[in-house]
Amino acid sequence: MSAIQFKLEGYDTASKARAGLLTTDHGEIQTPIFMPVGTVGSVKAVSQQQLREEVNAQVILGNTYHLYLRPGQEVLEAAGGLHQFMGWNKPILTDSGGYQVFSLAGNRKLTEEGALFQSHIDGSKHLFTPENVMDIQRVIGADIIMAFDECPPYPSEYTYAKKSMDLTHRWLDRCIRRISETPDKYGYTQNLFPIVQGSTYADLRKASCEFIADKGAAGNAIGGLSVGEPEEMMYELTALCCENLPASKPRYLMGVGTPWNILENISLGVDMFDCVMPTRNGRNAMLFTSKGIMNIDNKKWEKDFSPIDNGIDCGFSNYYTKAYLRHLVKAKEILGLTIASVHNLAFYLWLVKEARAHILTGDFNSWKNELVPVLKTRL
Structure with a gap:
């Protein structure tokens, strides 16, 4: 057992993009990487076999808030952790539940101790503290x-944003203490990533990066973006964070985003991404492709018997035609949701794999600048 290792393997000289290798006890992750979101131990409408064989996912997310409520710690511990429970033998990252608690604004109360919230399932009351959230994630087995x-939230007043950041920092110290005094579970290493906050204020972001960098964690995350602020503001703040977080550690931008968001943030120095967008949009008939965005519900695809996306190196997208997928969506067939979700995820994983290849060959920036307008095109 050893803490995760991160090795940088190449840089793009015209941007801050970099390619790396993140090594965990459950395998290697080639960066930049996109991580499918498996909120309750399942990437919605997608099987683990499809994640491995069609999507080529290298790491997935679980969510602490949701897994704590269902199936609960007792079941997860009895199963030997989430890897065993869901039949996934590659790395897992767990989000701490902070964002879910944030989204429950009407049903939660923040104090120095932690966050008291009501379950969205049955209204029962629960308290998340830095300590028990570390314990829960140990049990999940990330x-x-x-x-x-x-x-x-966005927007936030400066005084609120600073107070919130200071609370996050105090909670981080408690998380670190708890992790250091509790053992890894299930026979492999579990690594803590701190999260940068500070809303949209450059001085707070810089201060948060410095506080977090000083902790010497195995990797660092940038939180509190993609919550409604303009894209350009997200890019400015991400660039600032990347400049102030250690270059030798992986940088994870939480909850981002569209394909072009991902490419632009890779160019700023981000290594890891996650977002529900590919699966959520897929379930709502929106497909991301190498030629642009497609609403498969539209009548124009009714007799289009060409593959969903023959521009990407992914067999799955060539199995089915646009006309067939539109038929399934119109008929409300569950298979339609699966095909759309798997396609979008496969496209996202193809995109970051291509980005990595272009970083290693040294032409990432020119490739990205050509591709971004194409990805935004409405087909």
């Missing part, structure tokens, strides 16, 4: 554990 933070 390779990468996120610190418990407060995610301030």
